[in-house]
Amino acid sequence: MTSIKPQTPVAPEAMEIVFFYACPKCKRHVPRVNPIEATVAVCDSCGATFPIVPVDEYDLQYIRIMLGNGKAAADPDFL
Numbered sequence: 001m002t003s004i005k006p007q008t009p010v011a012p013e014a015m016e017i018v019f020f021y022a023c024p025k026c027k028r029h030v031p032r033v034n035p036i037e038a039t040v041a042v043c044d045s046c047g048a049t050f051p052i053v054p055v056d057e058y059d060l061q062y063i064r065i066m067l068g069n070g071k072a073a074a075d076p077d078f079l
Ligand SMILES: [Zn+2]
Pocket: 023, 024, 025, 026, 027, 028, 043, 044, 045, 046, 047, 048
């Protein structure tokens, strides 16, 4: 008989930020991770392509710093 060893939960080591853009054709929310450049998105539902408005890279850095790159979000005693 084998015993099942409980696993220790793993905390996040890093984080990325997902933004959602509404497809102009079908309105599906198309996810983009850290969209800091003006590029063209492709809707995974209807296949439409459309340009997106990028987000500010410094705003993303601010959020990462505030959350300890994800660690503070999972640990109430982080600091
Ligand atoms: Zn679409």
